[in-house]
Amino acid sequence: MKVREEVYQKLREGVEEFQTVSTKKVENVKPFLQAECYQILLNNQCTIVREKLKKGGKDGSAAIVLPVTKENEVILTIEPRVFTKSTVGIGLPAGYIEQGEDAKAAALRELREEVGYTTNTLIPLASFYQDSGCSSAYNQAFLALDIRKVGEQKLDEGEYIKYLFCHYEEALQLMEEHYMEDANAIITLEKAKKYWKGGSFYGI
Amino acid sequence: MKVREEVYQKLREGVEEFQTVSTKKVENVKPFLQAECYQILLNNQCTIVREKLKKGGKDGSAAIVLPVTKENEVILTIEPRVFTKSTVGIGLPAGYIEQGEDAKAAALRELREEVGYTTNTLIPLASFYQDSGCSSAYNQAFLALDIRKVGEQKLDEGEYIKYLFCHYEEALQLMEEHYMEDANAIITLEKAKKYWKGGSFYGI
Numbered sequence: 001m002k003v004r005e006e007v008y009q010k011l012r013e014g015v016e017e018f019q020t021v022s023t024k025k026v027e028n029v030k031p032f033l034q035a036e037c038y039q040i041l042l043n044n045q046c047t048i049v050r051e052k053l054k055k056g057g058k059d060g061s062a063a064i065v066l067p068v069t070k071e072n073e074v075i076l077t078i079e080p081r082v083f084t085k086s087t088v089g090i091g092l093p094a095g096y097i098e099q100g101e102d103a104k105a106a107a108l109r110e111l112r113e114e115v116g117y118t119t120n121t122l123i124p125l126a127s128f129y130q131d132s133g134c135s136s137a138y139n140q141a142f143l144a145l146d147i148r149k150v151g152e153q154k155l156d157e158g159e160y161i162k163y164l165f166c167h168y169e170e171a172l173q174l175m176e177e178h179y180m181e182d183a184n185a186i187i188t189l190e191k192a193k194k195y196w197k198g199g200s201f202y203g204i
Numbered sequence: 205m206k207v208r209e210e211v212y213q214k215l216r217e218g219v220e221e222f223q224t225v226s227t228k229k230v231e232n233v234k235p236f237l238q239a240e241c242y243q244i245l246l247n248n249q250c251t252i253v254r255e256k257l258k259k260g261g262k263d264g265s266a267a268i269v270l271p272v273t274k275e276n277e278v279i280l281t282i283e284p285r286v287f288t289k290s291t292v293g294i295g296l297p298a299g300y301i302e303q304g305e306d307a308k309a310a311a312l313r314e315l316r317e318e319v320g321y322t323t324n325t326l327i328p329l330a331s332f333y334q335d336s337g338c339s340s341a342y343n344q345a346f347l348a349l350d351i352r353k354v355g356e357q358k359l360d361e362g363e364y365i366k367y368l369f370c371h372y373e374e375a376l377q378l379m380e381e382h383y384m385e386d387a388n389a390i391i392t393l394e395k396a397k398k399y400w401k402g403g404s405f406y407g408i
Contacts, residue, residue, distance in 0.1 A: 021245045026253070028241035033255045033338060037232035040286045041225045048362050049230070051237045052287050053257065055338075082244045083256050083340040084333055091336070129288055130335060132295070132386045134237060134259075136287040139387070158252050182336045183343070183387050190394040 001169035014078030205373035218282030267310035
């Protein structure tokens with residue numbers, strides 16, 4: 001499916017707004033990313049040393065949502081991704097799972113906070129280790145069907161997110177065209193194909 | 205496709221050999237994982253602070269390979285993944301791209317080092333940011349067709365990898381059954397579907 005010009009236009013607007021103007025290295029007064037080092041004895045009697053990435057003292061597991069309206073439109077997010085080439089990332093609502101929160105609750109919370117929507121139909125699409133060599137982060141992706149608007153965005157301080165609507169097949173095309181290059185978004189969009197039949201998503 | 209019992213048997217053997225017996229937190233004398241902190245001015249005139257993960261002083265970009273024999277069998281790897289639930293990971297040959305190396309060269313090198321194979325046919329499958337919020341790691345996945353054995357494994361010190369052969373459709377099934385939960389492997393296996401027609405891979 002060809003992507004409509006109005007969708008490209010929205011993407012350009014978001015990229016324009018969030019792109020990096022300048023970057024300055026500063027002292028890390030309260031590090032969010034930290035590493036722990038472990039010595040591990042394997043069952044083959046060999047000993048290895050591995051470092052584990054922690055994010056804010058936690059594993060950094062995230063929930064990702066592909067939100068779909070009754071009209072079968074999906075929501076994509078645009079936000080600063082300052083360490084990527086374009087400095088702006090196009091992806092899906094997502095965020096870290098909080099202490100004591102389950103992945104579904106985190107997915108619903110992020111859907112509410114980042115785009116102001118909710119749903120009664122959340123279908124698990126995938127679960128995966130984001131960086132299995134050096135992290136316990138175990139991410140979970142969901143398909144949110146029949147989403148409905150319940151309010152405005154509620155973003156954290158320093159969080160900037162715009163969003164737009166498009167057809168799922170346009171989102172797949174944007175992925176093919178490298179507009180979306182985020183691993184979480186790619187896995188979620190790919191795994192959702194299973195539920196896409198004859199131009200619409202169906203639940204289970 | 206049902207996975208053959210001999211494939212499950214090989215997986216069990218690998219998991220048995222590499223599973224964690226005991227773990228001890230130790231001092232991190234020469235940290236591989238490090239974070240840098242940046243203050244960034246966005247085009248909307250807002251200033252944000254973000255941390256960037258570095259691995260061994262580099263971005264940590266990786267190359268991933270789905271190796272396929274002339275008989276259309278794929279190679280899966282088994283290695284210690286000490287921070288995952290099972291402590292052992294099933295995935296694909298992969299590794300960090302070295303300074304000045306391009307992704308294709310890295311893919312060929314890892315294919316040679318981790319399983320002792322090479323190929324003349326390397327097809328780009330996907331490229332993606334592994335953790336776009338806090339890293340520049342840009343991973344690239346390849347399909348390696350008509351691979352041929354050229355020698356034994358050449359593993360780094362502290363690197364332990366076993367490998368096994370199976371049908372691509374068995375690999376997909378193992379992914380469905382959560383034997384494979386590595387983001388890199390999932391993206392690679394999913395993106396390879398495009399080249400899988402009528403029971404075999406074809407080049408382009």
